[in-house]
Amino acid sequence: MSFDALMRLPLARLVRTRRAALPLLGWSVVAFGATLLARHAGASSDDRSLLEIYAPFVMPLVCYALVGAALGGEGVVSASRPLVRFGASPRLAALAAGIVATVAAAIVSAALAALLVVAAHNAGDPPLAHDAALSAYAGALGGAAHAAFFVLGSAVGPRGSGRAGALIVNWLFGASPGWISILVPYTHFRALLGGAPAVTLSEPASAWALVIITVVSLALASARVRR
Amino acid sequence: MIETKLLAVRRDRADVLPTTLKLEAGRHALLGRKEDGVLALLACMAGDVRPRRGSISVLGGAPSSPSVRARVGSIPLGLRLPDVLRVDETIALARRIRKDAPVSAASVLEPFGLGALATHLGSTLDAGQTRAVALAEALASPSVSVILIEEPFVAMAPPAAAALPAQLAAKKKACVVVATASAFDASRVAEDFAIFDRGRLVRIVTEAPLRAERERPRVRVVASDVRALAAALAKQPATLHLDFDARSVVVDGDDPTALAAAVNAAIVESQTQVQSIEPEPASLEDLQREVAAPTKGAA
Numbered sequence: 001m002s003f004d005a006l007m008r009l010p011l012a013r014l015v016r017t018r019r020a021a022l023p024l025l026g027w028s029v030v031a032f033g034a035t036l037l038a039r040h041a042g043a044s045s046d047d048r049s050l051l052e053i054y055a056p057f058v059m060p061l062v063c064y065a066l067v068g069a070a071l072g073g074e075g076v077v078s079a080s081r082p083l084v085r086f087g088a089s090p091r092l093a094a095l096a097a098g099i100v101a102t103v104a105a106a107i108v109s110a111a112l113a114a115l116l117v118v119a120a121h122n123a124g125d126p127p128l129a130h131d132a133a134l135s136a137y138a139g140a141l142g143g144a145a146h147a148a149f150f151v152l153g154s155a156v157g158p159r160g161s162g163r164a165g166a167l168i169v170n171w172l173f174g175a176s177p178g179w180i181s182i183l184v185p186y187t188h189f190r191a192l193l194g195g196a197p198a199v200t201l202s203e204p205a206s207a208w209a210l211v212i213i214t215v216v217s218l219a220l221a222s223a224r225v226r227r
Numbered sequence: 228m229i230e231t232k233l234l235a236v237r238r239d240r241a242d243v244l245p246t247t248l249k250l251e252a253g254r255h256a257l258l259g260r261k262e263d264g265v266l267a268l269l270a271c272m273a274g275d276v277r278p279r280r281g282s283i284s285v286l287g288g289a290p291s292s293p294s295v296r297a298r299v300g301s302i303p304l305g306l307r308l309p310d311v312l313r314v315d316e317t318i319a320l321a322r323r324i325r326k327d328a329p330v331s332a333a334s335v336l337e338p339f340g341l342g343a344l345a346t347h348l349g350s351t352l353d354a355g356q357t358r359a360v361a362l363a364e365a366l367a368s369p370s371v372s373v374i375l376i377e378e379p380f381v382a383m384a385p386p387a388a389a390a391l392p393a394q395l396a397a398k399k400k401a402c403v404v405v406a407t408a409s410a411f412d413a414s415r416v417a418e419d420f421a422i423f424d425r426g427r428l429v430r431i432v433t434e435a436p437l438r439a440e441r442e443r444p445r446v447r448v449v450a451s452d453v454r455a456l457a458a459a460l461a462k463q464p465a466t467l468h469l470d471f472d473a474r475s476v477v478v479d480g481d482d483p484t485a486l487a488a489a490v491n492a493a494i495v496e497s498q499t500q501v502q503s504i505e506p507e508p509a510s511l512e513d514l515q516r517e518v519a520a521p522t523k524g525a526a
Contacts, residue, residue: 012309012316072311086320086324087293087296087299087324088324
């Protein structure tokens, strides 16, 4: 069986339902609305838009919605069961769903970050193209890591209720100053955007940390699925 | 094809006591209620429940292994198909996963009268249509050699239910296992019957004794207006006892000839459309009582 066959169902869940589209639209309106209002008042800067609105709220909540949509609003086990009953490996089916959600979150997060930079840009900011490209790069890494982290949460608890727990843990740990904050993607994503660095890690180290969180979260989520 | 050795299973507070059973190609019924453990045993065969003790082998492997599942069609109640895929897409995906050659969805669905569902989304199907599509997919797959069906005539689309006995009989090399609490339903599809009582396999019987072990003649009439037919039968002096559900009336008499005449008169009086009149097998309670003797085929 080819792996792409297993991606078919989560991909269809993403594009054929409104489970992802409505939150994406709603949070985008919030992000762009706040940014444009700040710009109209002459108080906008792309850093502020990304660090105060996008990184803590919009991006995690959009990724949360994308993961929920790719899994059909259920846990990883239940979401892959329709394929498992035809003979798909439960772990591969779970991994396929996780990868679809992660890639979708990376693309959407990168696009949103770049567009927000364009909307918030003012004369005092660095050159627009360079800033938008860097924000897209950070958005892609951060979106992927957040989605993978939520996929891992979806592998815990009834009907994937651990996903909400992962969202809360991401906020709580990400806001804490201790070493524990390096375990969650928000800390590293904020560091990539030029926010307070995660403990003593450099920006490249935070980028690698996001990659590691993505890979480890997907692997652990897949490993939790047994039958 | 399916072999259990001192297998003990528990699911939803229903236990199966250590059971040794060997099912080869053919059509088998696990006859009993949920609390008798037949659904737990069927779920174990499908790889959905782990044994508490003993062992189970399906097609020579563990029932939960992907290679075995690809060769098993499991049709439980409450089955779910991919909700956002169309039926034809689901069939194509299933065949890809099972490594079967692609075929048209129509060729899979038409034998069950389900051709019109090909372009419907999984989320728009009702429970009966969902189970019927899954059954059609499993029966059309050349890879599938074990078919497990929970209550074959409950929550099953009517055209598929009508086609089911013939379609199962046509899959000659497969091992078909149905779990049901209805001796009547079991007798329509199975060749032998493993009768369970409170988790214990009490006996395996063939169809003949299932029908023969009766004290009084009893027939089941499937009709369009069940209430009118039951009312008419109640007036007949040959009727000793009658019972009815949404689709049929079961009537007991003392004398077969008198009972046949009574049924005929009641059909005429009620002016109902009759789909079938069949001798009713013993009820599950009768069977469990009658076969409480030493077990054949069980350890």
